[in-house]
Structure formats: structure tokens, C-alpha cells
Amino acid sequence: MSLEASVSLTRGTLRLTVDLTLGPGATVALLGPNGAGKTTLVRALAGLQPLDRGTVILDGQVLEDTGAGIRLAPEDRPIGVVFQDYLLFPHLSALENVAFGVRCAGVARTEARRRAAEWLERVGLGDRTSSKPGQLSGGQAQRVALARALATRPRLLLLDEPLSALDASTRLEVRRELCRHLASFEGMRLLVTHDPIEAMALADELVVLEDGRVVQSGTPADVSARPRSRYVADLVGVNLYRAQGGGDRVVLPGGSSLHVAGGGEATGDVFALVHPRAVSLHRREPEGSPRNVWRGVAESLDLDGERVRVRVTGPVPIVAEVTPAAVADLDLAGGGDVWVSVKASEVEVYPA
Amino acid sequence: MIAARRERAGVPLAALAVALATSLFFLLPLAGLVWRAPWSSLAGELGNREVRQALQLSLVCSLWATVLSLVFGVPLAWVLARAEFRGRKLLRALTTLPMVLPPVVGGVALLLAFGRNGLAGQWLGVQLPFTTAGVVLAETFVAMPFLVIAAEAGFRSADQRYEEAARTLGARPWTVFRRVTLPLVAPSLAAGAVLCWARALGEFGATITFAGNFPGRTQTTPLKVYLLLETRPEAAIVLSLVLLAISVAVLVGLRQRWLAPG
Numbered sequence: 001m002s003l004e005a006s007v008s009l010t011r012g013t014l015r016l017t018v019d020l021t022l023g024p025g026a027t028v029a030l031l032g033p034n035g036a037g038k039t040t041l042v043r044a045l046a047g048l049q050p051l052d053r054g055t056v057i058l059d060g061q062v063l064e065d066t067g068a069g070i071r072l073a074p075e076d077r078p079i080g081v082v083f084q085d086y087l088l089f090p091h092l093s094a095l096e097n098v099a100f101g102v103r104c105a106g107v108a109r110t111e112a113r114r115r116a117a118e119w120l121e122r123v124g125l126g127d128r129t130s131s132k133p134g135q136l137s138g139g140q141a142q143r144v145a146l147a148r149a150l151a152t153r154p155r156l157l158l159l160d161e162p163l164s165a166l167d168a169s170t171r172l173e174v175r176r177e178l179c180r181h182l183a184s185f186e187g188m189r190l191l192v193t194h195d196p197i198e199a200m201a202l203a204d205e206l207v208v209l210e211d212g213r214v215v216q217s218g219t220p221a222d223v224s225a226r227p228r229s230r231y232v233a234d235l236v237g238v239n240l241y242r243a244q245g246g247g248d249r250v251v252l253p254g255g256s257s258l259h260v261a262g263g264g265e266a267t268g269d270v271f272a273l274v275h276p277r278a279v280s281l282h283r284r285e286p287e288g289s290p291r292n293v294w295r296g297v298a299e300s301l302d303l304d305g306e307r308v309r310v311r312v313t314g315p316v317p318i319v320a321e322v323t324p325a326a327v328a329d330l331d332l333a334g335g336g337d338v339w340v341s342v343k344a345s346e347v348e349v350y351p352a
Numbered sequence: 353m354i355a356a357r358r359e360r361a362g363v364p365l366a367a368l369a370v371a372l373a374t375s376l377f378f379l380l381p382l383a384g385l386v387w388r389a390p391w392s393s394l395a396g397e398l399g400n401r402e403v404r405q406a407l408q409l410s411l412v413c414s415l416w417a418t419v420l421s422l423v424f425g426v427p428l429a430w431v432l433a434r435a436e437f438r439g440r441k442l443l444r445a446l447t448t449l450p451m452v453l454p455p456v457v458g459g460v461a462l463l464l465a466f467g468r469n470g471l472a473g474q475w476l477g478v479q480l481p482f483t484t485a486g487v488v489l490a491e492t493f494v495a496m497p498f499l500v501i502a503a504e505a506g507f508r509s510a511d512q513r514y515e516e517a518a519r520t521l522g523a524r525p526w527t528v529f530r531r532v533t534l535p536l537v538a539p540s541l542a543a544g545a546v547l548c549w550a551r552a553l554g555e556f557g558a559t560i561t562f563a564g565n566f567p568g569r570t571q572t573t574p575l576k577v578y579l580l581l582e583t584r585p586e587a588a589i590v591l592s593l594v595l596l597a598i599s600v601a602v603l604v605g606l607r608q609r610w611l612a613p614g
Contacts, residue, residue, distance in 0.1 A: 087516075104524075
């Protein structure tokens with residue numbers, strides 16, 4: 001079981017060019033900011049949005065090939081979709097919603113209803129079969145939508161922001177539920193989200209989409225250890241710089257530079273990553289071993305759990321993570337000039 | 353409450369007076385109808401054979417007109433709402449023209465089209481003018497636009513993403529239409545059908561022009577009312593009351609849709 005898709009299409013200002021491969025039983029999260037083209041990609045795979053160019057091949061079956069003029073209609077693709085706001089048919093009961101796809105596959109009414117009841121039982125809604133979508137909570141509606149998509153026995157399940165329509169208080173529980181149900185589904189899963197926590201909790205591989213292009217992919221650990229875009233760096237909460245490598249230092253676009261330790265792979269276009277925890281702040285010019293020392297202005301403070309994130313502007317804009325005690329000692333609440341120091345060994349460099 | 357009261361206080365006295373007079377203008381004729389109604393002989397008048405015949409013919413013809421409007425008007429409304437093609441605005445203008453066209457003109461036009469020597473009539477081989485089928489045709493011509501307008505609005509406002517969801521579940525286009533689109537627009541269709549039926553029931557001008565005035569064949573209730581007014585005014589009033597009652601019932605039935613405040 002595998003999906004190989006090469007998608008190229010233009011829609012309004014969005015130019016989507018994505019190559020995507022899913023292995024058997026994989027759960028892949030498509031992560032990206034709003035407007036990156038995530039939903040458009042889902043619609044393209046489902047057949048709701050024609051490709052300008054490209055191919056979609058599922059388990060060796062060609063679903064779409066613009067070169068060969070092949071394009072299967074959405075109803076002919078073994079792909080299930082859970083839409084962002086679920087789109088349960090408002091005039092049908094939960095049972096009839098789930099039975100809809102089964103009936104479309106040619107199963108008789110009573111048998112379709114029996115199977116639908118089974119599915120609702122499986123997602124814990126055995127007692128809500130006759131409820132109309134309007135009478136269900138957000139979490140329940142999501143489970144009906146999931147059951148409805150799975151009841152058609154798709155080989156690929158597409159989930160478009162499955163948790164975004166829920167309020168924060170129920171999201172955690174619904175996510176745990178979703179995780180459990182996804183695990184029992186043997187096909188491939190592609191999950192669209194703009195929430196990195198959701199992506200990392202539900203997927204074993206991330207694909208980061210920005211402006212219609214894949215900027216990074218890999219396991220959640222890989223992606224968060226070595227971000228390759230500002231978007232991912234911000235999600236993970238680290239300082240990331242595009243730089244030119246050269247021996248024991250990297251040069252930033254503004255002309256300022258950072259000393260690095262080792263520096264073996266630091267040649268040509270590189271990323272330089274500094275964890276906010278590795279950044280020290282001082283009121284006076286520090287003496288000692290750190291090789292990277294510069295003067296900046298503390299601009300803003302953000303409380304992040306037990307730590308305070310201090311945004312410092314200067315030759316190298318950077319975010320430092322310090323304790324509330326340090327904020328008091330350094331009298332950072334009012335902003336002002338600070339000295340920044342970073343050990344060369346704390347600057348991680350990898351090729352761009 | 354306070355805001356409402358202040359607003360009401362802001363309405364000029366002159367406007368209130370005009371509004372009152374205008375409401376009398378609408379109310380008085382209806383009151384006259386009810387006041388002059390021969391309540392004691394009501395049952396007898398309704399039992400009259402010719403009156404019953406006219407009512408029955410009206411009912412049958414207007415229901416047929418409604419059915420025909422549904423059968424032909426719903427696909428037309430779907431095309432107007434969903435298809436993109438040149439001349440769509442023209443087509444919509446054409447189908448809504450009977451709403452503003454004087455019914456008599458409609459009747460004349462129908463005669464020229466479907467009459468014995470009409471544009472289509474000479475090829476048709478079926479006698480339409482001055483038959484019950486002609487009544488149905490005239491009523492359909494005049495009433496269908498009411499259905500088309502309501503249905504088109506329904507198709508436009510129905511969220512097409514439900515149809516996409518149905519397709520990802522394996523539904524063929526016809527199944528999507530039957531099991532998703534139609535139920536979603538059912539309230540609009542029902543409202544349109546009721547308006548269409550009410551219009552067909554009251555049709556006078558096109559019917560008398562195209563289908564004539566033959567008792568039992570083409571003489572519908574409005575035609576009968578007009579004739580009775582000369583000979584037996586009480587009977588005309590009784591029939592008018594029946595039509596009034598139906599109109600009120602239609603309004604009450606549609607109040608959720610059109611009489612809701614807001």
C-alpha cells in the first residue's frame with residue numbers, strides 16, 4: 001500500500017507544487033501556516049480539484065495522470081475524507097450519515113444500517129444513532145464524520161484539520177480518541193493541521209508545506225531538531241538564521257557573524273540554530289569564555305510556563321529564555337540595553 | 353425595551369396616520385367580503401353543482417400546473433443556479449417574464465404559439481386552446497416563475513461542500529442530487545411550490561384568453577366568480593371567500609419564511 005502523488009496546480013494566488021509519498025500504514029501530518037495550500041492538496045488528492053499537471057497513484061492504481069488524460073471522479077477513488085467542519089448531512093441521522101457511503105457502494109439498506117450501527121458503536125456513539133448532526137457536540141460530530149469516512153473502507157484517509165472546530169477544553173480528549181481510532185485503521189492516513197502539537201501527537205512523519213511547496217519533511221524529532229524554515233523554527237521555539245558558512249564562523253545576511261565550534265560542515269549556504277536556553281543576558285559586558293558577545297536592546301517579554309522569553313534586537317536579533325528571577329535581577333521588565341552571550345559550541349550549523 | 357420605545361417615539365405622527373389609512377385600504381375590502389357573505393346559505397351555495405364543478409376544476413388544474421412546474425422548473429432552476437454559460441441572465445429574464453407580463457398578453461401569446469395555426473401548435477397535432485389541458489398550460493406559464501425563483505435561490509444558498517462530501521463517499525451525481533441536494537433545498541422548493549400553486553389557483557387573464565370559459569372544462573373558480581357577480585352576487589361572494597381562505601392559509605403556512613420578524 002502506498003501513495004505517490006505529484007501535484008501541480010494554480011488556484012488564485014496559490015501555486016501548489018508538491019511531491020508526496022506515503023508508505024504502507026503511515027500517518028503523515030501535513031503541517032503549514034494558513035494559506036499554504038494544505039486544504040487544496042487534500043481536495044486535489046480526493047479528486048475535488050483537478051490538477052494542472054501531475055499524477056496521483058494509489059497502490060499502483062492511477063487515479064489521475066494529466067499526461068495520459070486520466071482523471072478518476074471523487075466517487076471512484078478509494079479515498080475517505082474527514083472535512084474541517086465535518087460536513088455531516090444535516091437532514092440525516094448519525095446512522096444514515098454513516099450508512100450513506102456504504103449504500104453508495106451498493107449494499108442493501110438494512111445491511112448498510114447494520115454496518116453503520118457497528119461503526120458508531122466502535123467510535124463510542126452506539127446510543128446516538130438517531131441523533132441529527134445539530135444535536136451532536138463537536139467531538140461527537142467529529143467521530144461520526146470519522147466513522148462515515150472509514151465505513152467506506154478507504155485505502156487512504158484524509159483528515160483536514162480534524163480538531164480545529166473544537167474548543168480547547170475538549171480538544172485534548174478528542175485528540176486521544178482520534179489517535180486510538182486512527183491506530184485501528186489499517187490504511188494510510190494524511191492529516192492536515194497548522195498545530196504542531198497535533199501533528200506530533202498523531203503522526204509519525206511530518207511534511208511541512210509553505211507557500212505551496214514542501215520545505216521540510218521527516219520524523220517529528222528530525223524536523224524539530226533541524227528546522228529548515230522560519231515557520232518551523234517559530235513552531236519549535238528556536239532561533240534560526242540563514243547564513244554563509246566559513247570555517248569557525250558563519251556570516252549572517254546583515255554582515256554580522258557567529259562563532260561556531262568545529263564547523264566541519266559549515267560551508268556554503270547553512271542554517272545556524274541557537275536554542276533560546278543557550279542564550280545568556282547580562283547588564284554589563286561579560287568576561288569569560290563565550291565567543292559570541294554583542295550588545296542589544298531587550299524589546300519584549302513573554303511568559304512561557306516557568307520561563308520568560310526575552311526578544312532582543314541588535315546585530316543578531318535573538319530570543320533568550322531566562323528565569324523570572326533573572327528578569328528581576330537584570331531589571332528587564334523596563335527593557336533597555338543588555339549584553340548577549342552565546343557559546344560557540346551552542347551554535348548548531350547544518351547545510352541549507 | 354428602552355431602545356424600542358425611543359425608536360417608536362421617533363416615528364413622525366404623519367407617517368403613523370398614513371400607515372393607518374393604508375392598512376384600512378387593505379383591510380376594508382376583506383372586511384366587506386366577510387360582512388356581505390351570506391353565512392346562512394353558505395353550505396347551500398357551496399353545494400351548488402356548478403360551483404363545485406368550478407372549485408374541482410380549479411383544484412385539479414392548479415395541482416397539475418404545480419406538478420408540471422416542479423418537473424420542469426426544478427431542473428431549470430438548477431441550471432440557472434449552477435451552470436455557467438453565455439445567456440444565462442437572458443434565460444433567467446425570459447423565465448421570470450410571466451411574473452411581470454399582463455396575464456392577458458400571456459394568454460394571447462400562448463394562443464399564437466400553441467393555437468391551431470400557432471408557431472408550435474400546427475406541428476403539435478394536439479388541440480390545446482379551449483381545453484382543460486389548455487387551462488393547465490396557461491396556469492403553468494404564469495405560475496412556474498414563482499417556483500423557479502424560489503428554487504434557484506435555494507440551489508444557490510445550499511452549501512455545495514455537502515455535495516462534495518457525498519461524492520467522496522462514493523455517490524454518483526444523480527445520487528448526490530437526490531439524497532443530498534434535494535433535501536437541502538426542500539424548504540425552498542416547498543415554499544416555491546406553494547406560491548406557484550396559489551398563483552395558479554387564482555389565474556384569470558391567461559386562462560380566459562387561451563382556454564376560454566366553458567363550464568366543467570375550462571371554467572375555473574376565478575372565472576366563475578366573475579360570471580356569478582352579474583347573476584348571483586351571493587354565490588360570487590361565497591367563492592371569493594373560499595379563495596380568500598386559501599390565501600390566508602398559504603400565508604400562515606409560509607409565515608416562518610416570509611412573515612418572520614427581522
